[in-house]
Amino acid sequence: MRRRRIAVAVLAGLVVLAAVGGAMVVGRRDAALPRSRPDVVVIMTDDQTLASMRFLPRTNRLLGARGTTFTDAVVSFPNCCPSRATFLTGQYAHNTGVLDNVAPAGGFAKLDSSETLPVWLQRSGYWTASIGKYLNGWGQDGAIQPPPGWNRWFGLIDPTTYSYFGFQASDQGRRVRFANRPQDYSTDVVARTAVSAIERAPSGKPLFMQVTPLAPHVQTPERATNGKAILSTPVPAPRDKGTMAGVPLPRPPSFDEADTSDKSPQIARPRIGARDLAYLRRYWEAEIESLQAVDRLVESVVGALERSGRLDRSVVMFTSDNGLFHGEHRIRTAKFYLYEPAVRVPLVIRGGPFAAGRRIGAPVANVDLAPTILDLTGARPPASFTQDGRSLVGLVRDPGALARRGVLLENQYLLPDGSARRTVAIRTARWKLIVWDDGWEELYDLRADPDEVTSLARDPALARTKADLRARLETLRRCRGRSCEGWQALPSSGGRGG
Template identity: 25%
Template sequence: MLITDQQKADTIEDESLCSMPHLAKLRQNGAHFKRAYTSNAICSPARASLMTGLYPSRHGMVDCTHTVEPYRADYKEGLPMWSQQLAEQGYVGGYFGKWHVERSEQPMNFGFGRFVANGSAQYRQYREELGYRGKVFLDKKMVRHEGYKDRIFYGVLDEPQEASEPYFLYDQGIRFVKEMAEAERPWFTVISTLEPHDPFVVSKDYYALYEGKEIQLPENYRDDLSGKPGLYRRLRLVWNDVSDEDVRKATACYYASCSLIDDQIGRIVETLKETGQLENTYIVFTSDHGELLGAHGLFLKGVPAYEEVYRIPLVIAGPDVKPAVYDDVFVSIVDLAPTLCEWTGSAPLPGIDGHSLVPMLRGEPIERESFPWNEAYSEFHGQRFFYTQRLVWHGNYKYIFNGFDEDELYDLNRDPHELNNLTGDPAHAEVLKDMVKRMWRRVYRLGDYNMAHSDYGMFRFAPIGPDFEEHPFKLEGPVAQ
């Protein structure tokens, strides 16, 4: 499993200026899911969903491990992960890179026999042995605001790819794969890079791939955000001092970071070939969430609930995987855990929210118009400032329940750049109600207790309430959860 952090789904598509040729080969020989969605717009909730097959309201890690106290977000004790199921089946696991799933920061507690973290002492020593102690910037842009610490927006480093952390982490993974081949042991590994997460910093050789190329600003870059939550407009002010040229340079650095990772993917695929393991190894490439990268004049990820953040890259290749492009099926990051368990003959995770993709990957027919493949769902529990959101996708439409401002409804076929909020359009009143009903059904299905118990006067502002029908799922309350 190859995981990036904060990578937009469209960076791996043919129309993109971003160059990832090694991943393109995997796409051609595997399954590419174009409507794959994360469960949450930030790292820890999404990563815990990937490992457990559960939505954040069920696994408890509703915010990032380093940003809030445990009373705000904590992984529920005793929940198993797919890695533990594989370990019990006899597989040897290695984890190399960013974990950020739960607070112990110890994947070895969850079925992995070997672990090297990102930002580790091993990596610092490795850089020093190459002759790199600090970082020398050839170019960089700082974002400054009174009373806040200055932050790097983008930067170009005077160092080769070998000094980068992705190169180092893939080295660890390659070493593990070679050792497992010699030992003739069944194995699984996760290589998880921080890149292309902000700040968008990359080595000069990869930046050179995009320097001088005509990088277009996003189609929705000039969106004035009218008819949308006021918070979005406040967030846009953060980037007032960023010029169009800065946006193009930041995009070049971001794409360059993706290209750096792609070369590492090429290295590990070549290792699988050399060790005779490529034909019996499944490869999953994905990201925890996306990146705005100038969409609507915004950057990073979080409360602005746009496609650039929630749609994630997902490519799966390996034995028995029928090459296909799925652009009419909704899948989720929570579907990966049951898929891995079924593939390996491991015990299924009990009571999870995800559904195995194995039948689809084998080319077996599925009911595209039926649950769960006919809709997607995500939760957002607010980061530090408690911005409650729930999102539903069905057909052409996307609905965002905003617990802090007006809701949003978009027709993604007619308005792929999400410029026109349709919640106030009488012609879409019935569509809006249908989407809200779908949200409430998910709320009950997941046992999302706080959302379902919102009939008090201060919370009765959804277009239709949660108890519009008798739900088949019983809410057991916070203690039972």
């Protein structure tokens, strides 16, 4: 492959002023904008684990080696729609109100789309584009006009979003149907559309783009003739099928855990048998095969930024909306639970203040991404809109500033009787305390036991530690804005920062 010479993006003289308050007016540029405004591109995969990152050589070369890797990044709510709503707002799920993928507690309609990151960026003069998956349920009611804030819109339409072939998309509000030809593979279509959007973006405006392929999410389950669901997997592009055959399934100490009595009865599962193991292996191979098209997508997007002359002033972020279980704690392919396989995600940022080859181990979360983008661009939400996250720009200056920060983890689901169950956790650089809705508690020392094999919740020597974490969690689970931990720890970056 021809090697491109790509300059490391450096934002010189980035000035972000936060002195001007008050609500913003649609169509008016903020008087306190920085002179040099970066282009920002966010590439967000779906259900990607940390373990799969080693199979993305282009991404690691173009972003990882030339950017900053956050080695302790998590999502606060490990489920698609709540996580993506947090990214679009910088708020925890208990403040966005998006607590599920579907109504009544979640889905696209649950989010107030009139005040989101693209709206604020567009108001401040950015040309915005969304290419790929948006929020769960979008378009399912037949309304496929672009949500507020997007100049260029190519949105996958539910429920066809979860089909790698034969899906439908809204192209600026026009329904487009794709067939089952190799060139109609979902990730490749998203990649081509993203490249085209970069090429056609107005040269006189800074660019904000989110690129959100389906991969490596599972294909929509097909139905067998007897009505039972077939165990489905992600679907790789035809040219990638079989290329990862035989790659071993990761088997950390928590895989098919021998004794789960220290964990909530709500996750009780039988041991993984031969049939489940064969499925997990098949799923893993298909998953990393499907990511090969994502890896090429990253290369295509970076190449388009370079050809358009934008790369040197661009900040490119790569992350996922949540992780996924592959047999850890006996949990088959699922997410949602607040253990590490579901909450840990890749986070790599290239450009601006995010130096090449740097690794930062402070606890950060997806709730921090919107404040970071606002800090970099000088855009801001209305004064009445409160964000819970913190800009990572200040963290670059002082990596130890968030050493004691606690990140909130939360989930909620409805029982058949309509009642809601909510589990919450606090995760620091060392400790994680999980409190289930029925009061069951689990405590893990992530330094000594990163795979969460042994809960220390009943260890009397850690009673004070657990009490401290519980008290902090009680604040976090209801926090808003400055009452969320991490606000006072970071040095000022010169911008609003959240």
